[in-house]
Amino acid sequence: MENGKKKGMTRREFLGFSALGLAGLTILPSWSMNGIRIAPSDRVVLGFIGLGQQGLSDFGGFAQCPGVQVAAGCDVDSMKRERFVRRITKWQAENGMPQRCDQYEFYEEILERKDIDAIEVATPDHWHALCTIHSCQSGKDVYCQKPLAYTITEGLAMVKAVRENKRVLQVGSQQRSDKEFQQAIALVQQGAIGHIEKIYARVGEPPKPFDLPEQPVPNNLNFNQWMGPLNDPKIHYHPDLCPPISLDPEKNEQLWGAWRWYRETGNGYTSDWGAHMFDIAQAAIGMDGSGPVEYIPKGYNGTKYATMKYANGIVMTEQPYREDNPNAQGIQFIGDKGWIKVARGYIECSDPSLLEKKETKIAKGQYETSAPHMQNFIDCVRSRENPIAPVEVGCSTNTLCCLTNIALELGRPVKWNPATLSFVNDKEAAAHRLYWYQYRNPYSLPDWY
Template identity: 30%
Template sequence: MNSRRKFIYQTSALALGSLALQSFNSKNFSFINKSASDTIKIGVIGIKGMGWSNTQSILKVPGTQIVALCDVDKSVLDERMTELQKKNIDTSKIKTYGDYRKLLENKDVDVVIIGTPDHWHALMMIDAVAAGKDVYVEKPVGNSIEECKAMVAAQKKYNRIVQAGQWQRSQQHFREAVEFVQSGKLGNIRTVKVCCYQGWMKPAPVVPDSAPPPGVDYKMWLGPAKTRPFNSSRFHFNFRWFWDYAGGLMTDWGVHLMDYALLGMKASLPKTVSALGGKFAYPELAQETPDTLTALYEFDGFNIIWDHAMGIDNGNYNRDHSIAFIGNNGTLVLSRGGWEVIEEKRSENKVLVPFKGRSDNGLDKHMENFVEVLRSRKQSDLNCSIEAGAHIATVCQIGNIAFRSGQKLVWDKAAGKFTDEKINQQYLMAPYHNGYKLPKI
């Protein structure tokens, strides 16, 4: 059996901000690696959407077991327990919680999967690693640039395994496409166009505030976000269209697609960013983030263009999403479905590559990689470390900040912030409320 680290919660910790850092010292315990025959016991926080997809995926990996589920909506907890029973899983051994802090006190939990709305990711991940748990955290890893920095620092301080939920990094055809991009066969690549047209995505209608549904701990759902009356059009899936909790399509799909644009170009952070957009498709619906947005990222020697639109499926190259590396000899077009190279007609270098479809399940492969590293403890073998997740989340947040500020922004890479201090003060950190504070690590 794996000896767990002692973790004591102080009852006043909520008012002090993130609860773990004042009461936990990583030197108080030692972690015993699990052998291949040991069962890895998992607790999941947030099981409505991707948290549940992640749960089902990791259960496919031999030697894993769900021992705890947490959600602020009791009806979701009940639904998931029923689903597990139908899969002939013994739910008598699974504890359920409405408060994630209680789950972290459970000594049987080795690993925590975080599938909550974005505004909770940072605090939960930091608390989890401080409690001695390894973590799989959904993307985007943080809801602000400062949160991303704190998450990276926490992983280093507590030396836990932390995988970011950008599963495309584990999918074979994405890797093959990047290898081709970096082979030089496309010639000089001057522009990368990243398109995200999502016809099925539509915000909810504007509705009056109301009481939370029975069984929903709305105060806990809000957490560090600004206290507002409950509104069903801001809840569950639709949280992603409001700045209090997320960053719209830019951070929802952008962290996946822009990630591969950066990987292909071996790019770090942009020099400048500008963005234009608005609520052009559904101005009458409940949404703060833009349903239409174009952002221009300037790097040395090339540009990356982000282009998203809700309510439209016919994007670039007749795809609803794509990453196009446009070179002198040809253009490589990459999506979740596969990749191909469209030859430049005037090029003397023949680089035509017929469409190559996907051959595996990226999420399943990502979980296999995560579990493998949980056993080996080799951080460098993670397909998407917290550093990688924080990097792409930061790039996408820079695009959103350019849109929200209405300015062309210059990024100071050495200082890790914008050259405009007013922008830094206003946007680098998501405001925390209700007694919560982002830990200083």
């Protein structure tokens, strides 16, 4: 692995800054939001990288946080850039803010902006590492969507970049800030259901081989830039990877980017929902920053469910957490004195005296635009404290998800040492693409060690 920053290289050269340049800084006066006057010193100015459904949903959360301004957005699709600018300037006008939002095709240009404090990264997973690392090196704090990265070493390199550059990073694992999940974590840690023996975490199916037929790339999309560091020759353009939109009249994406569901471009439900449910399981049993020591794939010697074993004896399986809704994503903690089940809008305990059962239907898009997780990040940008889902948490959860898929693709158990961040006598697993892969030129991942 080559280090992306060479001795003697300027920051502009390192970031690959384009020849377009910047006219100067945007000077914004104080303004009020919801009747609260925001002084310039209290304002947090955001730039967004990735302007699809997830980026827009996250903006809906940030828009509820007093003191937040949005100065720019970046995407490889020119139509999504224009949609973003329209929405931001409309929001600015409604809240009495100066109406300006610049748009960029290449994220390096946003990172040269001196007036931007923090970056939202809502790109496909294979771009998370480089966008985050370069943001940190440019002095920006980062709100990075989950899962933290596409591979294990990318996550480790992101941890190094955050800490070496003294930045704040919040992983977009909103469940960490959700009251039902917070309540479940607290009860488990208080010993309310005794010693935890098993965890059922339903997340969904692993990724499948890329099988989308090739189609012509539309003029509004820079698909080469979308590919970025990915170097698999089997990958080509299909609209499911980059769901199209229209502007006049506005018609938004009809599906989430399907890159999630293919091995060559994502990690399936294992990471998409595992970054939520496995993440909560790790938090509850005190394994943030650590993880299981053995991963046994579904189907190995009759194993019914993907199984993860911790050094303390706890066993977590990817299986239904409630019998009446087997396909729903959620978690069941099973202790020697009872159980707790929790999901979005749902919590239940074997002992009703500990809590009342609650089940509320979550409307489509409602969860993504909830503000507490974003507000926690903004608060920490100001205080310089660690947020509720710091980079180490995202890294350990991402490692767990990647290892689950590695074991499945190898068709056998894989042993991992969370202390040394290495496989146990397993060169084949260490050569797997989800541990590390050679980036396409001219991209390179900085060393993590």
